[in-house]
Amino acid sequence: MLYRRIAIVASLAGAAALAPGLAPRFATAQAPPSPAPAPAAGSPPVVVFLGDSLTAGYGLAADEAFPALVAAALAERGTPIRAVNAGVSGDTTAGGLRRLDWALKNRPQVVVVALGANDGLRGQPLEAIESNLAAIVAKARGAGARVLLAGMLMPPNYGGEYASGFAAIYPRLARKLDLPLVPFLLEGVAGHPELNQADGIHPTAEGQRIVAQHVVPYLAPLVTLEPSARGGAAKGR
Numbered sequence: 001m002l003y004r005r006i007a008i009v010a011s012l013a014g015a016a017a018l019a020p021g022l023a024p025r026f027a028t029a030q031a032p033p034s035p036a037p038a039p040a041a042g043s044p045p046v047v048v049f050l051g052d053s054l055t056a057g058y059g060l061a062a063d064e065a066f067p068a069l070v071a072a073a074l075a076e077r078g079t080p081i082r083a084v085n086a087g088v089s090g091d092t093t094a095g096g097l098r099r100l101d102w103a104l105k106n107r108p109q110v111v112v113v114a115l116g117a118n119d120g121l122r123g124q125p126l127e128a129i130e131s132n133l134a135a136i137v138a139k140a141r142g143a144g145a146r147v148l149l150a151g152m153l154m155p156p157n158y159g160g161e162y163a164s165g166f167a168a169i170y171p172r173l174a175r176k177l178d179l180p181l182v183p184f185l186l187e188g189v190a191g192h193p194e195l196n197q198a199d200g201i202h203p204t205a206e207g208q209r210i211v212a213q214h215v216v217p218y219l220a221p222l223v224t225l226e227p228s229a230r231g232g233a234a235k236g237r
Contacts (some may be wrong), residue, residue, distance in 0.1 A: 024063045039156065044080040047071075047099045048103045050096050050136070051150075053115035054185065054211075055087025058202040061069035067112075069212035070219060081223055092118045093132035100136055110222045111140040112215070114185055120158065120166050130169045137177055149174055150160045150185040150215070182218050185211060 005204045037201065049055050049067040051132035057065025071083035086103045088095065096115045103111070113136055137147050151170035154163040174181035186203070188210050189195045203211060 013088075014189060044082050045109035046084060046106050047081045047110045047112060047219065047223065048084045048086050048106055048108040049112045049114065050100065050103055050119055051087040052091045052113070053087065053089035053202060054117065055085065055114050057085070057087070058090050059197050060205055060208065064205040064208055066208045066215060069209055070215050073212060073216050074220060074223065077220065079220060079224055087114075091115065092122070092124065093129050093136070094119075097132050097136050097139070098178070100139050104140065104145070106218060107143075108140075108145045110148060110219065111136075111145045112148045112150060112219065113137065113140075114152075116152045116166070116169070118153065120154040120162075123158070126162070126165045129166070130173065133169065133173055134177065137173070137179065147177075147179055148182065148215075148219055148222060149179045150182040151164060151187075153184055153190075157194040180218050180222065182215055185214070187214055198223055 047067075047070075049070075055065065055067060058069075062068060065085060065087070067083045067085040067087070069082050074081050083105050084103070086099075087097070091099075093115045096113070113133065115136070116129055116133065119132075133149070137149070140147050149170060151167070154166045156163050170181060171177060171183070175213075184190075189203050189207040192207075193200070195204055195210065196202060196206055
């Protein structure tokens, strides 16, 4: 199953090689928006989506990115949230860790961590990627937030050993830190040209809808807890 999933993202590397300027566009960081005001008592729980261009909704309107779509889907279920899209194009796990203090100023009940794709595309050391993700989890929990981790895969032509080692980071962290895990954020989207923009990497609006559908079942249980239970469970999950 692991190698089947790795195979469906093989087209990402091909797209990067064929599209001039693709890698620089993917790696160019953008300034994050100003943090939103702290939530008022009785307001919907705040969910921060800490990610890169996949989270930011590169090339799309803000309401077409999966964090906004997840919020809309949860509202339809009767579980409204205030989604804070903290996706920054080109960001890495190190960058996410550096700006986490900014994100936590929103006082989130949940932090969705969707980082690592840019680290992998740049061939960053696997140990550093895992360490950064673990530090993000620890800091978010220290602020009283629950954490949902989103997995990512690398194309096999980055090296079979590197690709498999990269893929293993996310389930290993989930087991070690007792984290809920979205196994592969781009499941059903990566490798499908009709669901990706011309660069072959970033999902179209329809692709983002599929990503949102994957995330909702994992996020919903984390925002439906009573406030007292949520606070008490933050250290464990």
